[in-house]
Amino acid sequence: MTPEADILVVGGGLGGVAAALAACRAGRSVVLTEETDWIGGQLTSQAVPPDEHPWVERFGTTASYRRLREEIRRYYRHWYPLRAEALALADLNPGAGRVSKLCHEPRVALAVLEGMLAPHRAAGRLTVLTEHRPISAESDNEALPGATAEELRAAAAHTTPSTQSAQVRAALTDHYLSLFNLSSDSVTTTVTIPGSSAEGIRLYQGVQTVTDSGTALHAELPAASATLEPARIVLSGGRIPVGLRAEVRDGRTVRLTGPSCRVTVSAQGRSLDVTVRAGRTTTVTVPRATAYPLADLALGRxxxxxxxxxxxxxxxxxxxxxxxxxxxxxxxxxxxxxxxxxxxxxxxxxxxxxxxxxxxxxxxxxxxxxxxxxxxxxxxxxxxxxxxxxxxxxxxxxxxxxxxxxxxxxxxxxx
Incomplete structure (x- = not known):
C-alpha cells in the first residue's frame, strides 16, 4: 500500500497521535502508522498509566493532553457504575492507584484516542494504518516548507555535536544537549559541541575546553543510558582563547583555567566580568543565580x-x-x-x-x-x-x- 499525504507520522504512541492531531488541525493530510494493532503506546498496548509531573492537575500540560485526561474521566463517569462520591471527584483517579493520578484501563485510553481522531478520519484528512511499518517514502519537494533562502543556507551550514565513541550519539536542540549511550557498557568520551565567541560559548555540567570550532566536553555515561543537559553557564566578551578550560560546578559556579583573558560569565540572566590569569584557577560564582541542579531528592517527586x-x-x-x-x-x-x-x-x-x-x-x-x-x-x-x-x-x-x-x-x- 502506498498512501499519499502531506505528512507521514511513524509510530502511533502518544507522541505520534499528538503530532497527527496537530497536523490535521493545521489543515494538513496525514498518514499515521503503528506496528501494533492499538494506537496509544504506553497507555494502551503497554498498559502503563501516565507518569506525570506533580502539578499536572493545575498546570503544565498542552490543551490536547488536558482534553485526553478529561475525556478519560468523562468516559468512566458516563459508562461505569461509579459511586456518588467518586462521580463528585473533579480529579477522579479511576484505578485509585499510587503510581499515577490517572490510573485507568488500556481499552478506555484507546477508546478516547480513537474518538479524538475520529473527526479527522471522517473528513478524509487522516489515515491510520495499524499493523503497518513504512519501508520507504518519496517526496516531491526536498526543501524546507516556507523557509527563506537565508534560512536554508543557515540550515545547510549548521553543524551538530559529535562524539569520539561510536556507541554514543549526541544532539543539540535549543542549547539542550542530549547524549545517548547505545552500548551495554559504560562509556567515557569527548563530545565536540559547535559554538563561537560571537554567539557565546555555552557550558554544560562537567569539564569543557574551548576549541577552534566550539568546545570539547568530557562525558561519562552509564551503560544503556541517556541524559539531557541544559546549558548552565555562557562565556562571552571578545575572543575567547582556544585552550581555556571550564569546569562547571553548578548553575552559578564555574572554575576557569588556561590562557590569560577577560571574559563575561553569565547565568540565568545575570553576568559578571572576570579576568583569568595564566597558571591560576579562577573560580567564578554569579551573584543571585541559583546553584542548579538543586540537591533535593524530593523536589517534584x-x-x-x-x-x-x-x-x-x-x-x-x-x-x-x-x-x-x-x-x-x-x-x-x-x-x-x-x-x-x-x-x-x-x-x-x-x-x-x-x-x-x-x-x-x-x-x-x-x-x-x-x-x-x-x-x-x-x-x-x-x-x-x-x-x-x-x-x-x-x-x-x-x-x-x-x-x-x-x-x-x-x-x-x-x-
Missing part, C-alpha cells in the same frame, strides 16, 4: 496519598513542589510518602513548617525500598531536621499535630 484524601488532609504534593506559597496540612496523625524514583543514598531530611504558633510538630520518618515494608523509624529534631545514613526509594513522614496549634508543611527536603 510523586507523593501519596492521592485522592480521596483522609479527613482534614490537603494534597501532600504541596510539600515537594518548590513553591513557598503552598503547604501540606497533614490533619490529625497525618502521613505522606515520597517516591524518590529510584533507590537513593539519604543523609539529611529537613522540614519547613508554617503555623503551629512557632512550634514544630512532632514527626518521624521511615524508609522503604519497595513501598510496602518500612523500617528505620526515626524522630526529627525540634528544628525539624534528621541526619541519617540510609538507602531508600520511599520515605514516609508521619506527623502529629495539635488541634490548638495546627501547622502546615511548606517544604520537605531530602538530600
Amino acid at each position: 510523586t507523593v501519596f496519598p492521592t485522592a480521596p484524601l483522609p479527613p482534614a488532609m490537603t494534597d501532600p504534593g504541596a510539600a515537594v513542589d518548590g513553591d513557598a506559597g503552598t503547604a501540606w496540612s497533614p490533619g490529625p496523625d497525618g502521613r505522606m510518602v515520597v517516591d524518590l524514583g529510584a533507590e537513593q543514598h539519604i543523609t539529611e531530611i529537613r522540614t519547613q513548617w508554617r503555623g503551629g504558633q512557632g512550634h514544630t510538630p512532632v514527626s518521624q520518618v521511615e524508609f522503604s525500598l519497595d513501598g510496602r515494608t518500612y523500617s528505620g523509624a526515626a524522630r526529627l529534631s525540634a528544628r525539624g531536621v534528621l541526619r541519617t545514613d540510609r538507602t531508600a526509594r520511599y520515605v514516609a513522614l508521619r506527623v502529629t499535630t495539635s488541634a490548638t496549634r495546627p501547622a502546615s508543611l511548606v517544604a520537605l527536603n531530602i538530600a
Whole structure:
C-alpha cells in the first residue's frame, strides 16, 4: 500500500497521535502508522498509566493532553457504575492507584484516542494504518516548507555535536544537549559541541575546553543510558582563547583555567566580568543565580496519598513542589510518602513548617525500598531536621499535630 499525504507520522504512541492531531488541525493530510494493532503506546498496548509531573492537575500540560485526561474521566463517569462520591471527584483517579493520578484501563485510553481522531478520519484528512511499518517514502519537494533562502543556507551550514565513541550519539536542540549511550557498557568520551565567541560559548555540567570550532566536553555515561543537559553557564566578551578550560560546578559556579583573558560569565540572566590569569584557577560564582541542579531528592517527586484524601488532609504534593506559597496540612496523625524514583543514598531530611504558633510538630520518618515494608523509624529534631545514613526509594513522614496549634508543611527536603 502506498498512501499519499502531506505528512507521514511513524509510530502511533502518544507522541505520534499528538503530532497527527496537530497536523490535521493545521489543515494538513496525514498518514499515521503503528506496528501494533492499538494506537496509544504506553497507555494502551503497554498498559502503563501516565507518569506525570506533580502539578499536572493545575498546570503544565498542552490543551490536547488536558482534553485526553478529561475525556478519560468523562468516559468512566458516563459508562461505569461509579459511586456518588467518586462521580463528585473533579480529579477522579479511576484505578485509585499510587503510581499515577490517572490510573485507568488500556481499552478506555484507546477508546478516547480513537474518538479524538475520529473527526479527522471522517473528513478524509487522516489515515491510520495499524499493523503497518513504512519501508520507504518519496517526496516531491526536498526543501524546507516556507523557509527563506537565508534560512536554508543557515540550515545547510549548521553543524551538530559529535562524539569520539561510536556507541554514543549526541544532539543539540535549543542549547539542550542530549547524549545517548547505545552500548551495554559504560562509556567515557569527548563530545565536540559547535559554538563561537560571537554567539557565546555555552557550558554544560562537567569539564569543557574551548576549541577552534566550539568546545570539547568530557562525558561519562552509564551503560544503556541517556541524559539531557541544559546549558548552565555562557562565556562571552571578545575572543575567547582556544585552550581555556571550564569546569562547571553548578548553575552559578564555574572554575576557569588556561590562557590569560577577560571574559563575561553569565547565568540565568545575570553576568559578571572576570579576568583569568595564566597558571591560576579562577573560580567564578554569579551573584543571585541559583546553584542548579538543586540537591533535593524530593523536589517534584510523586507523593501519596492521592485522592480521596483522609479527613482534614490537603494534597501532600504541596510539600515537594518548590513553591513557598503552598503547604501540606497533614490533619490529625497525618502521613505522606515520597517516591524518590529510584533507590537513593539519604543523609539529611529537613522540614519547613508554617503555623503551629512557632512550634514544630512532632514527626518521624521511615524508609522503604519497595513501598510496602518500612523500617528505620526515626524522630526529627525540634528544628525539624534528621541526619541519617540510609538507602531508600520511599520515605514516609508521619506527623502529629495539635488541634490548638495546627501547622502546615511548606517544604520537605531530602538530600
